Amino acid sequence: MKNQREPCIEKAEQKGYSFKGRIWIEVEGATFLGYGRVTLLERIRQYGSISQAAKSMDMSYRHAWDLVDSMNRQSPRPLVETTTGGKGGGGAKITATGEQAISHFWNLYKRFKKFLDKEAKNFTL
């Protein structure tokens, strides 16, 4: 199990050393955005539904809903809008702010990967 890459962990390898790390954003001591939350946002965009997004991640609907609620309450503007009832039941969609959160977070991860690559290259013992 230890050799299996955890997707939320960024990684850079050099000379046998593997530099690993995680980054997340908190608001007032509580997680706001992290790898799992941003992946959930992307799945909601893909499925248009919190319950289907949750299912695709082997996550309970309740947990997914709590994560969405937490993100919406911590953001200056909601990241996800939900509609209830109507034809085909309720749905969920990502707002413009939600799209920003997704792209900002993945860009942060890309720069983090570069940072780790550079550090790994310069590391020697």
Place this chain on the structure above:
Amino acid sequence: MKNQREPCIEKAEQKGYSFKGRIWIEVEGATFLGYGRVTLLERIRQYGSISQAAKSMDMSYRHAWDLVDSMNRQSPRPLVETTTGGKGGGGAKITATGEQAISHFWNLYKRFKKFLDKEAKNFTL
């Protein structure tokens, strides 16, 4: 508890957003250096003894010994040298390679802190 800062987690704050992260170095899928291990090395330097270093960190001697053994086996040269018996019992000291590991790791953490600071400054939603 969530509001308490964990010392192994680097942090940068901006506009209510707190950027947090952790970094560690693995060799062949197993942790080689991380915040706790490097702190243990520093305590061994301070106390000249694995058992006293362990005690100062509320860690069992066995666990500290396993960590030292793991670091020594993963490094091209040992980070800690132990002596047994003699006047005053056995002792432990940090090798030149161990000193390098300590300083390289804290410098890495300093640059990581700068990275998070910069990212936090540029983040907005």
